[in-house]
Amino acid sequence: MAEEKTEVTDEQPVLFDNESKKKKIWKKIRGSFFWQTMKLALFLVLLASIGAGYAVIEKKSDPAAAANQYLSGYVSGRADLIYDVINYGDSNLMTAETLQSVLQEDENFGRVTATELGDYEKTDGGIVYQVPYEDPETGEEKHLEIRLVNENTSFFNPIKKWKVDFSERIVHTVKILVPEGCTLYVDGHEGISTKKETVGETNAVAYYANAIYKGMHHLTIGSPYTEQVTEDVEITRNDTVLEYQDEKIVPRQDAVTALQEFHNETLSQMYKTASEFRAVKEVTPLFPAALEEKVSKAYQDMRNQLYGEVVNVREDYEVEKLTLDDLKIDSQTMEEADLAKVQFSAVMSYRTARKTTFYDGYSPSYEGAYKVQVLYQIRIKQDGSYEITDIEFAMKKAE
Numbered sequence: 001m002a003e004e005k006t007e008v009t010d011e012q013p014v015l016f017d018n019e020s021k022k023k024k025i026w027k028k029i030r031g032s033f034f035w036q037t038m039k040l041a042l043f044l045v046l047l048a049s050i051g052a053g054y055a056v057i058e059k060k061s062d063p064a065a066a067a068n069q070y071l072s073g074y075v076s077g078r079a080d081l082i083y084d085v086i087n088y089g090d091s092n093l094m095t096a097e098t099l100q101s102v103l104q105e106d107e108n109f110g111r112v113t114a115t116e117l118g119d120y121e122k123t124d125g126g127i128v129y130q131v132p133y134e135d136p137e138t139g140e141e142k143h144l145e146i147r148l149v150n151e152n153t154s155f156f157n158p159i160k161k162w163k164v165d166f167s168e169r170i171v172h173t174v175k176i177l178v179p180e181g182c183t184l185y186v187d188g189h190e191g192i193s194t195k196k197e198t199v200g201e202t203n204a205v206a207y208y209a210n211a212i213y214k215g216m217h218h219l220t221i222g223s224p225y226t227e228q229v230t231e232d233v234e235i236t237r238n239d240t241v242l243e244y245q246d247e248k249i250v251p252r253q254d255a256v257t258a259l260q261e262f263h264n265e266t267l268s269q270m271y272k273t274a275s276e277f278r279a280v281k282e283v284t285p286l287f288p289a290a291l292e293e294k295v296s297k298a299y300q301d302m303r304n305q306l307y308g309e310v311v312n313v314r315e316d317y318e319v320e321k322l323t324l325d326d327l328k329i330d331s332q333t334m335e336e337a338d339l340a341k342v343q344f345s346a347v348m349s350y351r352t353a354r355k356t357t358f359y360d361g362y363s364p365s366y367e368g369a370y371k372v373q374v375l376y377q378i379r380i381k382q383d384g385s386y387e388i389t390d391i392e393f394a395m396k397k398a399e
Helices: 018-030 033-060 063-076 079-083 096-103 253-275 289-316
Strands: 120-122 127-134 141-150 162-164 170-179 183-186 193-199 202-213 215-222 229-235 241-243 317-334 339-354 365-380 386-397
Touching: 063 079, 063 120, 063 127, 063 141, 063 162, 079 096, 096 202, 096 215, 170 183, 183 202, 202 215, 253 289, 253 317, 253 339, 253 365, 253 386, 289 317, 289 339, 289 365, 289 386, 317 365
Parallel strands: 170 241
Antiparallel strands: 120 127, 127 141, 141 162, 170 202, 183 215, 193 202, 215 229, 317 339, 339 365, 365 386
């Protein structure tokens, strides 16, 4: 049986045309009522979006919105409303809470009766509203000036950003100097820029406020080693410099009180021991070993004060009277972050007389007074205790 042969040709079998079918379906959809309705709806949504966006731009670009909010806050005495629409710059000291206290100094803030904004006038720097109001005291008609500036001057941003110009109520570049180691709080806020500076012979921390409201501000200065200083200061001018070095910053008073008790007891003991002309080794242990030389010298001076010209025959004499009066603190200053100098003074009065075992009709005596000053240098610890690091004695006859 003969084998059948299959003839091979270049023609390919015709396949089902999927793409043509999709095109036909798509043509039917585009021509349908549903598609036409969808296109119309999308077009209307687009128009609505453009309209809404334009409305937002128009509203945000309307200076009356900012001016009215400012006026509302001024009439009602609400600084938070004013704070949202003023140009206050980049400073964390410019808070709504601080603004409230600053505006309280304005005699008409929160006391003006309701009034209308009216029209504005264009100026070179922006626009100005002159809002009429009645003076609450005199009834006289006055005007509240609300000046606005556009903070958004970018060509690519069509939205004008109107802010009430508050520049006349803001002070720039305020520097406040405090001792190194101390922290400054302005109206309860710490975070303003700082750097170290040398003031006289001591280091200081210079706090810089780029911007701050013009008016009264509450300053608090302190450290673990000092007393806290609080003060209300009026700041009204640019480039103001306030310095808190010297007498305004004092050591922790618990440390000073403890030092004063030590000083009074020790000074009394030194003079009592000197009045008996006992050895120096009985007083030097009262102080740190590093101060032995200075303490020894002071003690020898005390013995010489009490016995004076009869020191060579002191066995025949005794101190009959010895008092320490007017014990007080002369000065107290901070030298470094935890290093303080405290000076005490007292008046020592005495009378030294010859010993008598029988009545001889005459007993010579010597009396006088010395002003004694003792300057302590102490290292204060965070728990309020202290360590004496240096000492200086000064003694001269009292006038």
